[in-house]
Amino acid sequence: HHVIVAGYGELTESILEELGDDHEFVVVVKEPTTASALRERGFNVLTEDPSDAASLDHAGIDRADAVVAATNDDGQDALAILTARQLQPDVRIVAAATERENEEKLRAAGADTVISPAVIGGRLLVQSALGDEHAEETAKQVTEGEEPGGSPETQSDEAADGN
Amino acid sequence: HHVIVAGYGELTESILEELGDDHEFVVVVKEPTTASALRERGFNVLTEDPSDAASLDHAGIDRADAVVAATNDDGQDALAILTARQLQPDVRIVAAATERENEEKLRAAGADTVISPAVIGGRLLVQSALGDEHAEETAKQVTEGEEPGGSPETQSDEAADGN
Ligand SMILES: [Ca+2]
Ligand SMILES: [Ca+2]
Numbered sequence A, B: 001h002h003v004i005v006a007g008y009g010e011l012t013e014s015i016l017e018e019l020g021d022d023h024e025f026v027v028v029v030k031e032p033t034t035a036s037a038l039r040e041r042g043f044n045v046l047t048e049d050p051s052d053a054a055s056l057d058h059a060g061i062d063r064a065d066a067v068v069a070a071t072n073d074d075g076q077d078a079l080a081i082l083t084a085r086q087l088q089p090d091v092r093i094v095a096a097a098t099e100r101e102n103e104e105k106l107r108a109a110g111a112d113t114v115i116s117p118a119v120i121g122g123r124l125l126v127q128s129a130l131g132d133e134h135a136e137e138t139a140k141q142v143t144e145g146e147e148p149g150g151s152p153e154t155q156s157d158e159a160a161d162g163n
Helices: A012-019 A032-040 A053-058 A074-087 A100-109 A117-129 A133-144 B012-019 B032-040 B053-058 B074-087 B100-109 B117-129 B133-144
Strands: A002-006 A024-028 A066-069 A092-096 A113-115 B002-006 B024-028 B066-069 B092-096 B113-115
Touching (some): A002 A012, A012 B117, A066 B117, A074 A092, A074 A100, A100 A113, A113 B117, A117 B113, B012 B024, B074 B092
16 A cells, blocks of 8 residues: 655644555645654655645555545645545545535545544534443444453553653 | 433534434533524533533533533543542443543543544544454444444434525
8 A cells, every 4th residue: 555645734644554564655745844853753654745646646545545645734635635536446545524515515626535523523422421322333343443341441642751 | 221421512413413303302501502503403401611510500410311422522532530539429421532541531430431433433434444354344334323234314404404
């Protein structure tokens, strides 16, 4: 798998963690400070605008299996999606709509899958508040990445380095 | 069901939509402009600080089935959770960790379920990018609130009032 992560936002750390060591990927970010911080952490980074055709070319879009467009700026995501789709009609493109009213627009721009974390979050919270055990399990599975009933000890203790 | 929505943030519109007309709920928000905007839309609102015991009393915590603490300020969520848990040891409390390193803290404060929309979003995006059809289905279910294969026409056309 070769995956292009187009831009950096709130979801990117989860994306990088989920990609882990098992997948080849490159992060394309315009901001030099974000780029060098990621590079120092050992990530494969291009300091370029992910909505430019040249950047996606440099990132290897011709051999990419997927492009992830999930910054906090849905307009930038739309531009990256449009560029990627134009360069590679068959590449898989997934995106996150920060504002839920942009879901359809990102789909129209060419994304195969568009999620809205706020919608998902609100939905799971309410279902869980109302005692829906299925929502509980879904939330647990997608949050902790484990089967329901699995051991919570498998979670890493990240609170230690946070603030 | 009586549900208390403690505070207003990015997830709140999805929460209100999911609660819909089927459940009795009250939104407790400190900011007068947010409160009156919600009130004008017909919601049951208290213009009070959701982390105060008196506010949660006014909101009917003694007969509440659940409290939802999901603002963008995890510290405020923690305070609301601590207050609610102190007032009602048995009430169901669900929360959203805006920063994923706060998940454990919100749980420690007394929340029964804590989700992190960024973690869920990142996870679903990557799984979907890598062609995991189960992730696709999960994303579709939790995003569109329908069974896989259901009709997308059931989604409301909210883009019209956005922006
Ligand atoms: Ca976005
Ligand atoms: Ca929060």
